[in-house]
Amino acid sequence: MSSLLKPLAPLEAARLFIKKIQKPTRILVAISGGSDSTGLLLALHLAIGDAGRDDISLQAVTIDHALRPEAAEEARGVAALCAQFGIVHHVRRWDEPKPKTGISAAARLARYSLIGAVAGEMRTDLIVVGHTQGDQQETIAMRSARSVREDNLGLAGMADAVLYHGRHWIVRPFLNSTRQDIRDFLADHGQTWYDDPSNDDAKYERVRMRNLPAEVPVEVIDHARKRSELSALAAQLIERHTESHHQSLIKIRAEGLREEPAILRYALSALASVIGGRRFAVSADSMDRVMAFVGKGQPGRVTASRVVFDRRKEGLYLVRENRDVPSLHISAGATGVWDERFEVTNTSAVDVVVGGSGVASVPNMLVNFPSSVPSGVATRAWQTMPVFQDDSGGVTIRPMLAPYDLFLPRLDIGLANAIAHLLGRSAYPQPPV
Structure with missing residues (x-):
């Protein structure tokens, strides 16, 4: 669980990862064509072969964010590399309109959505990404810069495994490997990679952290275990x-x-x-x-x-x-998320509207709560519970866990x-x- 350990050589990190897998597994490698993800694909391919693990298969996916004209050509280059290794390769493109602000965050969400869709289609057991020890240090540095509090839990850094959308585990086998070691590994095997110019663009916070002058130390505190x-x-x-x-x-x-x-x-x-x-x-x-x-x-x-x-x-x-309890229209046969607290599925043949009861009078409302619950507390809770209009009985609800349903780090699964x-x-x- 450490946020910064002694660096592991890329092939050794891949071998240790494969050794942990105890059953037949389909792995989806997210590969952009950069050195980190290319090194991850190559190292896993070699580690599986060295271990004689015919029960572990690799597929790969590349996301074209449609932000650079070179991206499509790079995806074709990755496809050629995968073909060389006999690895099935998928390409998905982010064709939705791009926001004017927050492009990095939006691209990240789109990327994981597209990767998750491929994982679902291919019935893969886990997804692997190429985040490195340097990425970890940058993450901790960014979180440290936002808060100097001793109880800043962000100093734990990125988790080595994260559950996406409650379905797909995303694992980071290279979290204790350095980018330079990965590039040396690729060079030793005669393998090239693509460099994304955005990785050198100082308008991004991560790049600024990466390019801190040598005389400015970045304090890395291991809070993961704590x-x-x-x-x-x-x-x-x-x-x-x-x-x-x-x-x-x-x-x-x-x-x-x-x-x-x-x-x-x-x-x-x-x-x-x-x-x-x-x-x-x-x-x-x-x-x-x-x-x-x-x-x-x-x-x-x-x-x-x-x-x-x-x-x-x-x-x-x-x-x-x-306050500000929303109203949501859900078409017949559709599913929606209400107030980020409930997933509502309308299996009926008519549209429904879900909202809070607000201050509306609900007969005998208090009988729905134990007598031990104070009436004022029960009233407030009832006013924020989902109430349906035009409900013909074909509506089901499921409570959401907003902080965990999209991304759940391993350390918080309990x-x-x-x-x-x-x-x-x-x-x-x-x-x-």
């Missing part, structure tokens, strides 16, 4: 001390609030992101305010990141704030599964390696 342990303890807190009602209200019982503050904070942040339908963790400043409120031990309420934290004698209730169980969701699949 974060993994904290996540596991937060999962235990949730398993022991929480309850959920209608997938819209979570209570942490009083004894859970007496856990070590760092553990409670991690658990609260995760639960708040889910209840609030937020993909990202609650900001550090907001969590400072929440923890100070909880620490007082007095009845009251505080709101942060679309979540109301309501402290009562018997515990702390978390519920979605009853925590994510604890919350999934709390809300009646099935567990996320375990990583294959």
Whole structure:
């Protein structure tokens, strides 16, 4: 789990990765044609052959982001390399309109969406990408620059494995290999690669971090193990001390609030992101305010990141704030995501609209909650639960876990599964390696 270990030679890293695979496996290699991904493809191809693993197969996918005219030619070059190795190769192109701002983030989401689609079509067991030790150092440096707090969990860096869309595990076998070692490995095997000019464009934050002058050190702190342990303890807190009602209200019982503050904070942040339908963790400043409120031990309420934290004698209730609850039209036979909290599938023959009940009067609403839930808390929760118009009975809903349903790092899988169980969701699949 370390964010920075002694560098591994590329072929050794590939061999160790293949050795961990204990069953027949189909691997999809994401390859752009750059040195890192080309080295990954070659190293895995050689490692599988050296190990005599006929039960492991490779396929490759290249994403043309349609941002550079050279990209199509580079994809053809990658196809020729794959043909040389007898590896099936796929090309997908990002043809959607490009945003005027945030192009890097949009391209990343599009890339993973296209790769995931190929993985689904080919029924591959895992996806591998060529992130290196240098990429890890740059990631940590960027996160460090955004926050100097000692509890900045971003200093754990990139996880070695990430679950994408709850279906596909993405693994980084080269996370402890250097780019220079990869290029030397390619040169030793007479293999060239393509250089993307955007990798030298200083308008990108990652490039600026990569090009820091030698006299400016980049402090790399290994927080991965600490974060993994904290996540596991937060999962235990949730398993022991929480309850959920209608997938819209979570209570942490009083004894859970007496856990070590760092553990409670991690658990609260995760639960708040889910209840609030937020993909990202609650900001550090907001969590400072929440923890100070909880620490007082007095009845009251505080709101942060679309979540109301309501402290009562018997515990702390978390519920979605009853402001700006959206309305969503879902066509017959379609599926949509409402408020980033529920996936709604309309299997009926008519269109439906889903929204919150708001302040509308709902007869006998309180009987749907245990008598132990304060009426004010129950009312607020009911006002933010999904209500359907024109529902003929053909609508199903599934709670979303916004911070985990798109990208779930390996180190948080125990925590994510604890919350999934709390809300009646099935567990996320375990990583294959």
